[in-house]
Amino acid sequence: MNTRAFTMQLIAIAFAIIVAPLLIGWVNQCRAWLQNRRGPGILQPYRLIRKLFHKDAVIATNASPLFRLVPYVQFASMGLAAGIIPSLWTGLPFADAADTIALVGLFATARMFLALAAMDIGTAFGSMGARREMLVGFLAEPALLMVFFTASLISHSTSLPTMVNVLAHGPLAIYPSLAFASISFLMVLLAENARIPVDNPSTHLELTMIHEATVLEYSARHLALIEWASALKLFNYVCIGFALFVPWGLAQGLGNLPDLAIAVPALFIKLVAVGFGLALVETINAKMRIFRVPEFLASAFLLAVLGLLVHLLLGH
Amino acid sequence: MTDPTCAFFGITLIPVAWLVIGLLGLVRIRSVPWVGRILFPVSALLGLLLGAMALSGLALPAQTLVLPLGLPSLPFHVRLDGLSRFFLMLIGFTSAGISMFSAGYLRPGEGTPPGLMCLQYHVFLASMAVVVLANDAYLFMVAWESMALSSYFLVTTEHRLPEIRRAGFIYLLIAHIGAISILLCFGVLQGGSWRFTFDAMRAAHLTPLWASLAFVLALFGFGAKAGLVPLHVWLPEAHPAAPSPVSALMSGVMLEVAIYGLLRVTFDFLHAQLWWWGLLALGLGLFTALFGVVFAAAQTDMKRLLAYSSIENIGIIFLGVGLTIIFHAFHMALLAAVALAATLYHCLSHAFSKSLLFLSTGSVLHATRERSLGKLGGLIHRMPWVAWLTLIGTLAIAGLPPLSGFVSEWLLLQAFLFTPSLPHSFINMLLPIGAAALALVSALAAYVMVKFYGVIFLGQPREPTLQDAHDCGRPERIGLLWLALGCVLLGLLPVPILALLNSVSRELLGASLGGRLQHWWLLAPIAPERASYSPVLFMLSTVALVTLVTVAVHLLYHGKVRKTEPWGCGFPVVTARMQDTAEGFGQPIRQIFEPFFRMSRTLPSPFDTAPHYRVQVDDHFWYWLYAPVATVIQGVARMTAVIQRGRISVYLLFSFLTLLALLVFVL
Numbered sequence: 001m002n003t004r005a006f007t008m009q010l011i012a013i014a015f016a017i018i019v020a021p022l023l024i025g026w027v028n029q030c031r032a033w034l035q036n037r038r039g040p041g042i043l044q045p046y047r048l049i050r051k052l053f054h055k056d057a058v059i060a061t062n063a064s065p066l067f068r069l070v071p072y073v074q075f076a077s078m079g080l081a082a083g084i085i086p087s088l089w090t091g092l093p094f095a096d097a098a099d100t101i102a103l104v105g106l107f108a109t110a111r112m113f114l115a116l117a118a119m120d121i122g123t124a125f126g127s128m129g130a131r132r133e134m135l136v137g138f139l140a141e142p143a144l145l146m147v148f149f150t151a152s153l154i155s156h157s158t159s160l161p162t163m164v165n166v167l168a169h170g171p172l173a174i175y176p177s178l179a180f181a182s183i184s185f186l187m188v189l190l191a192e193n194a195r196i197p198v199d200n201p202s203t204h205l206e207l208t209m210i211h212e213a214t215v216l217e218y219s220a221r222h223l224a225l226i227e228w229a230s231a232l233k234l235f236n237y238v239c240i241g242f243a244l245f246v247p248w249g250l251a252q253g254l255g256n257l258p259d260l261a262i263a264v265p266a267l268f269i270k271l272v273a274v275g276f277g278l279a280l281v282e283t284i285n286a287k288m289r290i291f292r293v294p295e296f297l298a299s300a301f302l303l304a305v306l307g308l309l310v311h312l313l314l315g316h
Numbered sequence: 317m318t319d320p321t322c323a324f325f326g327i328t329l330i331p332v333a334w335l336v337i338g339l340l341g342l343v344r345i346r347s348v349p350w351v352g353r354i355l356f357p358v359s360a361l362l363g364l365l366l367g368a369m370a371l372s373g374l375a376l377p378a379q380t381l382v383l384p385l386g387l388p389s390l391p392f393h394v395r396l397d398g399l400s401r402f403f404l405m406l407i408g409f410t411s412a413g414i415s416m417f418s419a420g421y422l423r424p425g426e427g428t429p430p431g432l433m434c435l436q437y438h439v440f441l442a443s444m445a446v447v448v449l450a451n452d453a454y455l456f457m458v459a460w461e462s463m464a465l466s467s468y469f470l471v472t473t474e475h476r477l478p479e480i481r482r483a484g485f486i487y488l489l490i491a492h493i494g495a496i497s498i499l500l501c502f503g504v505l506q507g508g509s510w511r512f513t514f515d516a517m518r519a520a521h522l523t524p525l526w527a528s529l530a531f532v533l534a535l536f537g538f539g540a541k542a543g544l545v546p547l548h549v550w551l552p553e554a555h556p557a558a559p560s561p562v563s564a565l566m567s568g569v570m571l572e573v574a575i576y577g578l579l580r581v582t583f584d585f586l587h588a589q590l591w592w593w594g595l596l597a598l599g600l601g602l603f604t605a606l607f608g609v610v611f612a613a614a615q616t617d618m619k620r621l622l623a624y625s626s627i628e629n630i631g632i633i634f635l636g637v638g639l640t641i642i643f644h645a646f647h648m649a650l651l652a653a654v655a656l657a658a659t660l661y662h663c664l665s666h667a668f669s670k671s672l673l674f675l676s677t678g679s680v681l682h683a684t685r686e687r688s689l690g691k692l693g694g695l696i697h698r699m700p701w702v703a704w705l706t707l708i709g710t711l712a713i714a715g716l717p718p719l720s721g722f723v724s725e726w727l728l729l730q731a732f733l734f735t736p737s738l739p740h741s742f743i744n745m746l747l748p749i750g751a752a753a754l755a756l757v758s759a760l761a762a763y764v765m766v767k768f769y770g771v772i773f774l775g776q777p778r779e780p781t782l783q784d785a786h787d788c789g790r791p792e793r794i795g796l797l798w799l800a801l802g803c804v805l806l807g808l809l810p811v812p813i814l815a816l817l818n819s820v821s822r823e824l825l826g827a828s829l830g831g832r833l834q835h836w837w838l839l840a841p842i843a844p845e846r847a848s849y850s851p852v853l854f855m856l857s858t859v860a861l862v863t864l865v866t867v868a869v870h871l872l873y874h875g876k877v878r879k880t881e882p883w884g885c886g887f888p889v890v891t892a893r894m895q896d897t898a899e900g901f902g903q904p905i906r907q908i909f910e911p912f913f914r915m916s917r918t919l920p921s922p923f924d925t926a927p928h929y930r931v932q933v934d935d936h937f938w939y940w941l942y943a944p945v946a947t948v949i950q951g952v953a954r955m956t957a958v959i960q961r962g963r964i965s966v967y968l969l970f971s972f973l974t975l976l977a978l979l980v981f982v983l
Contacts, residue, residue, distance in 0.1 A: 122775030
């Protein structure tokens with residue numbers, strides 16, 4: 001790994017970390033517009049994070065060290081994921097260290113730590129949140145893996161940058177299998193990022209919470225890190241979606257300036273469109289009952305497997 | 317005498333030394349210090365030595381030895397090759413941790429006295445080593461049976477309790493059904509030569525029909541020992557009954573020894589000729605894995621939960637064996653090598669992590685006298701050593717990077733991704749479904765492990781007595797630490813370890829990953845652009861990022877912390893009973909996978925003054941398979957009882973009639 005590649009790798013991670021809250025801000029702003037509200041502005045997530053960092057942390061008396069460690073692990077694993085997922089250029093040396101299967105494993109590790117932290121205090125809602133988070137997780141994870149498998153059968157690689165190179169720069173072809181995979185991926189994205197219809201990110205009713213229930217006991221800097229990590233997770237998922245289904249505009253290799261001049265606006269245009277799309281989905285759908293979530297995710301899983309079978313049947 | 321021969325003698329002497337240690341336990345049969353402080357640590361050292369010797373010799377060619385023991389026409393044959401060295405290494409290293417733990421675990425109590433238990437334990441260890449070393453069917457079966465018997469006595473250590481005697485009986489019964497099947501398998505394998513050395517079996521040429529029969533018998537026999545569904549029923553009974561080190565040894569080592577047997581017969585004797593064998597093993601493995609993990613999620617006894625988790629892992633291993641057979645039968649050597657590497661790696665990983673978890677349940681059991689998950693909780697504060705080391709085992713079993721379980725799952729999924737290149741369209745379509753099921757199983761395993769760890773170690777103590785729980789002692793810590801270290805090293809250094817497996821792979825398949833393992837830090841079994849994984853880099857960057865973020869947050873802002881009561885969500889009192897119970901945590905799984913279970917539930921009515929909620933989860937196989945079989949056997953037994961009259965004249969009449977019939981035959 002030479003110095004330039006390493007620097008570019010760090011820049012990619014830093015870029016993702018900085019831009020991620022913007023996406024959440026944009027989604028929330030669009031949601032406000034669609035619901036005839038003025039909205040707080042797209043910079044609100046940054047203000048929230050800043051405010052939280054300045055507060056004193058309040059921790060339950062019976063919290064173990066695990067509880068205090070988890071926000072950092074969350075943030076680090078999402079930052080690490082941002083180093084594997086190409087957002088602007090595909091030349092990510094770190095992607096050699098962890099391919100898509102390891103990426104799914106990384107998300108799973110983060111989820112498991114979050115669930116353990118939620119159980120650590122021993123309140124009713126914490127363990128309920130942990131249980132539900134793991135429920136969503138164990139259904140969404142195989143679906144995500146199947147989506148990756150479909151793409152890797154096309155590109156003959158499990159490394160995300162290689163997949164992008166094949167899909168974006170290979171001969172233009174229409175892959176019916178990817179159509180199935182994309183629907184499945186969208187459903188996984190909604191579930192994994194605690195969006196409506198699976199979970200409501202702005203809920204204040206503990207009984208309906210999934211993700212929010214797991215972080216109920218966190219405050220101040222710990223909460224800031226977790227919120228930031230959630231924003232980063234959404235950004236990561238959206239970038240995975242771009243990489244697999246709309247890879248055009250991504251710079252190849254480490255990216256020279258003219259390529260980046262295309263890649264940056266392309267990314268922002270895609271983010272704007274997807275942010276609006278997410279807000280639309282969240283506005284026109286209602287949150288499901290928790291018992292419906294397994295059906296929703298099982299259909300995502302079956303769609304992904306169907307995509308895989310379609311690929312094998314059609315041969316491309 | 318050359319050096320390798322020396323090592324060979326050394327290895328064969330270790331089972332003998334274990335037997336001697338076992339006999340020494342009888343010298344002072346009731347003395348815990350003698351057995352615990354002296355014999356078990358020595359035995360742990362011997363295990364370490366065995367592991368090291370086997371490890372250092374992995375690449376050496378096969379060596380054989382004929383011992384002047386055994387039957388007159390069939391002396392004991394011993395053979396040491398790559399496969400047996402690998403499994404000896406597994407036995408040695410895993411048992412080192414378990415024996416060290418046992419040194420601190422023994423307590424004077426009811427049940428079997430410690431000295432006798434020491435004998436049973438070491439006979440068990442030695443017989444497992446001999447199973448792996450044996451090179452003729454006779455020695456193999458003798459060792460196999462003494463393994464079953466010694467472990468039966470270990471399971472029934474607390475033999476004064478009727479349910480433990482029952483568990484032991486079921487274990488012994490299934491062990492023997494399996495043993496009969498293995499015996500028949502050897503009978504088929506000798507192929508008409510009537511020579512029962514393994515060398516003769518290697519040389520025998522069987523027709524596909526006979527070979528298939530031998531494979532199915534082996535799958536059944538070794539599957540019964542390993543816990544393949546539907547022969548898994550003994551595991552969830554025997555494991556909770558046995559003392560924890562014994563559970564660890566049975567789950568972490570004995571199940572893997574059964575896998576050794578299957579690998580030996582399938583690849584070494586039968587050369588894995590037919591692809592449908594692989595499909596059979598793969599299908600059974602997948603079902604076993606899914607079955608195990610779903611049942612594990614519904615358990616409320618911590619050791620039963622782990623027993624079902626073992627069933628799941630055995631399923632994954634069988635799946636790997638199946639995949640290897642399929643690739644091998646289609647002459648795709650490299651892919652077969654990947655699948656075999658995944659299988660062997662999973663054996664190692666499971667040995668370390670499952671032993672660790674069983675031992676930690678032993679510590680919890682000692683500290684709290686409680687096995688039911690519903691009465692534990694919050695032990696991370698009282699038992700930090702056990703809790704943090706168990707966390708490593710938990711993450712490893714759940715198959716999360718960068719620990720050991722993930723490496724084998726990664727390799728298996730990689731192998732699955734190549735199945736579309738198989739020259740058989742039917743399997744091509746079938747196998748991606750297998751990959752999907754494997755993904756589901758590994759995701760569910762994480763759910764199970766969150767339940768296991770969260771309910772035992774996190775949250776608030778569910779019973780007031782847990783306040784006096786104490787952490788484990790020093791020998792126990794060393795044992796746990798060693799096994800946890802194994803999980804971490806297996807996770808971080810897959811390439812050097814896989815490189816060691818090359819000789820095993822060459823022996824069984826005629827191919828290995830060989831030169832593809834160039835960089836010690838980058839695992840790229842096929843080609844770097846195809847797939848690569850570097851746990852060391854992964855770990856380093858995670859640690860670096862965590863440190864960086866921690867330092868940055870504390871430098872830029874502040875590290876002020878206020879301690880207060882947890883937020884009660886508006887309730888006046890928050891009690892420990894408001895946490896999820898083990899039943900509650902498993903409820904979503906029970907609901908989603910309802911057809912798997914046979915459930916009976918009693919719900920309280922709204923007017924109950926003392927509401928009582930009870931749910932019982934049973935295994936369909938008891939009612940669909942075992943109960944009918946038991947009824948039939950009892951019926952047959954009752955019919956034969958007709959001739960049992962209890963009068964000598966009637967029996968003489970029977971003898972007379974038999975003789976008469978024989979005379980008719982002869983004349």
